[in-house]
Amino acid sequence: MDVFSADERSRIMGRIGGKNTRPELRVRKLLHALGYRFRIHRKDLPGTPDVVFPGRRAVIFVHGCFWHRHEGCPRATTPATNRDFWERKFRSNTKRDAERIEQLGRLGYRCLVVWECETKNLERLAERLTAFLRREDVPDGQTLRRR
Numbered sequence: 001m002d003v004f005s006a007d008e009r010s011r012i013m014g015r016i017g018g019k020n021t022r023p024e025l026r027v028r029k030l031l032h033a034l035g036y037r038f039r040i041h042r043k044d045l046p047g048t049p050d051v052v053f054p055g056r057r058a059v060i061f062v063h064g065c066f067w068h069r070h071e072g073c074p075r076a077t078t079p080a081t082n083r084d085f086w087e088r089k090f091r092s093n094t095k096r097d098a099e100r101i102e103q104l105g106r107l108g109y110r111c112l113v114v115w116e117c118e119t120k121n122l123e124r125l126a127e128r129l130t131a132f133l134r135r136e137d138v139p140d141g142q143t144l145r146r147r
């Protein structure tokens with residue numbers, strides 16, 4: 001029994017540990033359009049965040065709903081076969097994700113997770129990204145010192 005259609009399978013397999021995935025490119029393109037400047041895949045930061053705003057001390061992870069277990073999302077299915085394997089795998093993924101966000105927080109970085117399914121509605125995504133990034137625009141002592 002095959003739990004995935006050919007389409008689903010290629011969508012999922014193409015995403016394993018993938019950088020420059022389509023949802024990620026969509027986020028980057030949108031950030032450009034909104035006028036933000038950023039770096040990508042900074043290997044010196046925990047988890048190699050997909051998008052980094054060094055001046056704002058902010059990072060964005062673009063996560064696939066299946067692998068990173070977007071809670072309540074219809075894409076976060078669990079394959080019917082080898083359930084133990086998948087559940088272990090998913091647990092280790094989400095644990096690692098949480099650890100990275102914690103490590104980044106200790107380094108003074110704010111993190112935003114953008115889920116793959118959230119990159120479908122660009123208008124809403126733009127609002128979300130802007131809200132996240134604007135929080136740092138409020139001038140406070142720390143912000144000024146960093147610039």
Ligand SMILES: [Zn+2]
Binds near residue numbers: 074116118
């Ligand atoms: Zn989702």
